Amino acid sequence: xxxxxxxxxxxxxxxxxxxxxxxxxxxxxxxxxxxxxxxxxxxxxxxxxxxxxxxxxxxxxxxxxxxxxxxxxxxxxxxxxxxxxxxxxxxxxxxxxxxxxxxxxxxxxxxxxxxxxxxxxxxxxxxxxxxxxxxxxxxxxxxxxxxxxx
Amino acid sequence: xxxxxxxxxxxxxxxxxxxxxxxxxxxxxxxxxxxxxxxxxxxxxxxxxxxxxxxxxxxxxxxxxxxxxxxxxxxxxxxxxxxxxxxxxxxxxxxxxxxxxxxxxxxxxxxxxxxxxxxxxxxxxxxxxxxxxxxxxxxxxxxxxxxxxxxxxxxxxxxxxxxxxxxxxxxxxxxxxxxxxxxxxxxxxxxxxxxxxxxxxxxxxxxxxxxxxxxxxxxxxxxxxxxxxxxxxxxxxxxxxxxxxxxxxxxxxxxxxxxxxxxxxxxxxxxxxxxxxxxxxxxxxxxxxxxxxxxxxxxxxxxxxxxxxxxxxxxxxxxxxxxxxxxxxxxxxxxxxxxxxxxxxxxxxxxxxxxxxxxxxxxxxxxxxxxxxxxxxxxxxxxxxxxxxxxxxxxxxxxxxxxxxxxxxxxxxxxxx
Numbered sequence: 113x114x115x116x117x118x119x120x121x122x123x124x125x126x127x128x129x130x131x132x133x134x135x136x137x138x139x140x141x142x143x144x145x146x147x148x149x150x151x152x153x154x155x156x157x158x159x160x161x162x163x164x165x166x167x168x169x170x171x172x173x174x175x176x177x178x179x180x181x182x183x184x185x186x187x188x189x190x191x192x193x194x195x196x197x198x199x200x201x202x203x204x205x206x207x208x209x210x211x212x213x214x215x216x217x218x219x220x221x222x223x224x225x226x227x228x229x230x231x232x233x234x235x236x237x238x239x240x241x242x243x244x245x246x247x248x249x250x251x252x253x254x255x256x257x258x259x260x261x262x
Numbered sequence: 263x264x265x266x267x268x269x270x271x272x273x274x275x276x277x278x279x280x281x282x283x284x285x286x287x288x289x290x291x292x293x294x295x296x297x298x299x300x301x302x303x304x305x306x307x308x309x310x311x312x313x314x315x316x317x318x319x320x321x322x323x324x325x326x327x328x329x330x331x332x333x334x335x336x337x338x339x340x341x342x343x344x345x346x347x348x349x350x351x352x353x354x355x356x357x358x359x360x361x362x363x364x365x366x367x368x369x370x371x372x373x374x375x376x377x378x379x380x381x382x383x384x385x386x387x388x389x390x391x392x393x394x395x396x397x398x399x400x401x402x403x404x405x406x407x408x409x410x411x412x413x414x415x416x417x418x419x420x421x422x423x424x425x426x427x428x429x430x431x432x433x434x435x436x437x438x439x440x441x442x443x444x445x446x447x448x449x450x451x452x453x454x455x456x457x458x459x460x461x462x463x464x465x466x467x468x469x470x471x472x473x474x475x476x477x478x479x480x481x482x483x484x485x486x487x488x489x490x491x492x493x494x495x496x497x498x499x500x501x502x503x504x505x506x507x508x509x510x511x512x513x514x515x516x517x518x519x520x521x522x523x524x525x526x527x528x529x530x531x532x533x534x535x536x537x538x539x540x541x542x543x544x545x546x547x548x549x550x551x552x553x554x555x556x557x558x559x560x561x562x563x564x565x566x567x568x569x570x571x572x573x574x575x576x577x578x579x580x581x582x583x584x585x586x587x588x589x590x591x592x593x594x595x596x597x598x599x600x601x602x603x604x605x606x607x608x609x610x611x612x613x614x615x616x617x618x619x620x621x622x623x624x625x626x627x628x629x630x631x632x633x634x635x636x637x638x639x640x641x642x643x644x645x646x647x648x649x650x651x652x653x654x655x656x657x658x659x660x661x662x663x664x665x666x667x668x669x670x671x672x673x674x675x676x677x678x679x
Contacts, residue, residue, distance in 0.1 A: 161557075164622065167678040171621045173612030180410050183677060184597025186553040186577050189407070189538065190564025193478045194549075194573040198389075200399075201576040202591035203601070204553050207407065208564045209384065211477060213391035218572075220389050220419075222399035222443075224434060224591070225598055230386035230403040230415050232379035234564045235476050236356045241483045241542055241566055246474040249327035249352060250380040251320050252405065258309070261363060261370045 180207060180229070191234045194218070200226035208234035304369040307342050311364025312373045315344030319360045320377065327352060327383075342366035352379055356406075356562075378405060380413065381447075387417040388475040392426065395459055396434040400601055401445040407562050412605035414447025414464055418472045422453035428468075431459030444602065478568045483542045484526055496535055499523050507531070516554070519543055519565060530571070536578065537565055545569045552578050595670055596677050602665070604658040611659070614643040614652055623678025629663055630671035 161181040169179070180187075185203045192198060193212035200206060203225040210228055213220050222228075235242060314337055322329045330350035336343050346362035358377040363370055381403035387393070403415035421428040428451035431441025443449070445463035450470045455461065488504035496515020502524045505511060511531040519525050519541030530547035536554040537543070540563040548571035555578050567573070581590045615621075616639040620628050634640045646654025655663070666674075 163678040167623050167625070167674075168621060170608060171611055171615065171619075171625055173609060180404065180407065181557050182597060182600050184592070184594030185601070186555045187557045188536075188551060188553045188564075188575050189558060189561045190567060191478065192567050192569075192573055192575070194569040194571070196548075196569070196572040197391075198572065199574045199576075201574065201580065201589065203594060203597045204575055204577055206575065207404075207557070209386050209388070211385075211388050211475060212568075213389035215391075218391040220387065220391055220393045221396065222394065223396040224593060225398060225400070225601055227400040227402070227601060228386040228415070228417070229401075230381050230384050231406060231564070232381055232384045233356050233406050233562050234566075235384050236353055236379060236563070241479050242353075243477050243479040244474065245327075245476040246383060247326060248324040248383075250382040251323050251352070251358065251377040252380040253316070253320075253375055254357070254378045254409070255376045256316075257374055259361070259372050259374045261372045262361070 180205070182227075185225075185227070189231075189234070197221065199223070200228070202226065205229060207231050300367075301369070304367040305371060307340050307366040308364040308369045308371040309373070311337055311340070311342035311344045311366060312362045312371050313364070314342075315346035315362030315364065316360050316373065316375045318344070319346050319348045319358075319362070322348075323350075323352075323358070323377070330358075340366060352377075381405065381415065382413070385416040385418050385472075385475070387419070388472065389418075390420045392421045392423075393417075393419050393429045394432055395429065395441050395443045396432045397439050398442045398444070398598070398602075401443070401447075401449075402605070403446065407557075407559060412446070415445060416447045417443075417445050417449050417463075418470075418475075419451045419453065420472060420475075421451065426453075427456040427459075428453035429459055429461075430456040446605065478542075478566055480544055480568050483524060483544050483566065483568060486524065488524070488526060494525075494527070494531075498539075499525060499541070502526075504528070505531075521563070537567075539565060542566045543568070545571070547571050549573045551575045552580065554578065596674050599665060599670060599674065602662060604656070604662055606656055607659040607662060610653075610655050614639075614646075614654075616640050616643055619643075623675040626666055626671040626674040626678075627668070630666040630668050 161183060163183060166179065182205065185205045188204065188206045190208040192206065192210050195212060196215045196218045198210055198213055199221045201223045205227040207229045209230050210220060315335065318335055328350065330348050332345065332347045334343065334345045342364055344362055344364045346360050349359045352358050356379060360375045360377060361372065363372040386401045386403060401415045401417045403413040404410040405413055419428040429443065433439050433441055440460050441458065442460045445461065448465045449461055449463040450467045450472065452469065452471045454468050486502055488502040490504045490506060492506055492508065494505050494511060494513050496513055496517055498518040498520060504526045505528065507529045511527060511529055512534060514534050516535040517533055517537045519537065519539040521540035523541040525541065525543045527545045531545055532550040534552050536552055538554060538558055538561055540561060543565055549569045553575060576589065577591050579592045616634060616637065618634050619625055642652055644655055646652045
């Protein structure tokens with residue numbers, strides 16, 4: 113099944129109008145021309161999802177964590193910060209976070225299955241590029257072992 | 263007569279010596295036991311003190327994320343002491359090491375702990391603008407890409423307008439779907455929630471501000487020396503690059519920005535083959551990203567992307583109709599089903615699963631068919647017996663499974679087998 117989202121692209125270029133005005137199925141013109149989008153070729157290092165393995169692991173309890181991969185989903189790994197609108201269209205998983213959307217009347221739009229998964233490492237990895245944040249930080253124990261006394 | 267008395271005396275003496283020996287051995291064993299128990303108690307208390315030091319370090323980090331050094335403390339009830347040394351590399355190596363020694367009654371024990379940042383300090387969504395949910399969206403969290411333990415995911419909007427909700431649901435095609443936002447942690451806003459948006463979350467709070475949000479420092483991200491160019495090809499960037507395109511910059515293949523590399527684009531850009539890596543990207547314009555259908559496990563942090571304009575992130579199989587100005591995105595029912603899967607279903611499904619249940623894609627048609635639902639084995643798996651050993655499925659997992667209909671179950675089986 114495919115879903116046509118008419119105002120998505122127009123939405124990107126709409127700045128400064130009332131947010132509730134977006135909620136319509138009206139198609140608006142998209143000024144710049146663009147070549148047809150191409151599908152991404154799987155890269156050799158990337159991890160593809162094997163459906164059989166996915167279900168067998170799920171039903172065997174082997175994978176006690178969570179598999180970030182989901183059938184049919186695609187991924188953006190990192191933090192998105194925009195001054196204006198952010199649109200996550202369809203079955204896309206953002207592994208990181210979405211921040212900003214600072215401009216007056218800027219909106220975050222999550223369409224039909226959009227998934228945002230926070231990943232602390234995405235923020236901490238910014239190092240000097242990261243500003244603000246709370247004074248403290250919650251932590252959790254990754255490993256614990258007894259060692260000889262110093 | 264005197265001979266008999268002598269034998270009696272010797273007998274009494276032998277018995278007395280034997281008894282004394284038995285008593286002596288008993289006392290000795292008892293004493294050792296007491297010592298053993300006492301020593302074990304001291305060791306346990308010392309270990310508890312060492313662990314208390316670790317938790318004290320975690321509490322100190324909650325107040326000050328830059329906390330480090332050596333701290334000595336005493337536990338009020340036992341009087342045991344701990345000394346912990348915290349080496350804080352949370353903002354660089356994304357870990358902190360705590361070596362904590364507990365001491366009680368002259369006994370010492372030491373533990374070494376590696377701490378990692380918890381998602382409670384990092385929101386999945388933390389925006390100032392209004393949030394629209396078209397049909398359904400999901401917010402969750404993991405500890406990291408390499409160790410993806412599910413944690414509560416937070417969503418927050420600082421938007422506040424008396425005449426407009428901060429979170430608004432939209433039935434996209436007007437087909438009667440109730441828009442739904444599923445959040446595994448807290449859902450908060452300074453403003454208010456649209457009553458038409460169905461939400462599932464741990465806690466939902468309106469009128470709450472979050473002024474401590476993180477932001478990307480654009481000044482830092484654009485500092486340093488750059489190589490200037492007017493175009494950008496797919497591939498891996500080897501150094502800081504500044505692109506000054508004439509018109510909209512379109513990159514057809516995948517762009518990888520490695521850790522430590524900065525990319526600045528002075529204009530609008532379309533990454534049609536996706537963008538990946540751990541580097542920093544600043545776009546002085548609008549951005550379109552067609553995402554990758556594969557998750558890259560070598561990317562631990564991801565791209566730090568700032569746009570002065572707007573950002574559109576979409577599926578690689580999306581098709582853009584330039585003339586009409588709209589976009590077609592693929593919608594997959596199987597994907598939607600697994601996207602809604604509760605995190606604890608991973609643990610629950612396999613526990614006490616009936617022997618008759620297929621352990622592959624046919625499991626879903628088996629469940630939807632309900633042919634074994636009356637068996638005692640099925641009931642134990644589904645409802646449990648009220649004990650911790652056989653807890654059964656949680657309400658969330660049951661609700662998730664009950665979305666299965668014969669068509670969807672067959673679609674999943676076809677996909678998985």
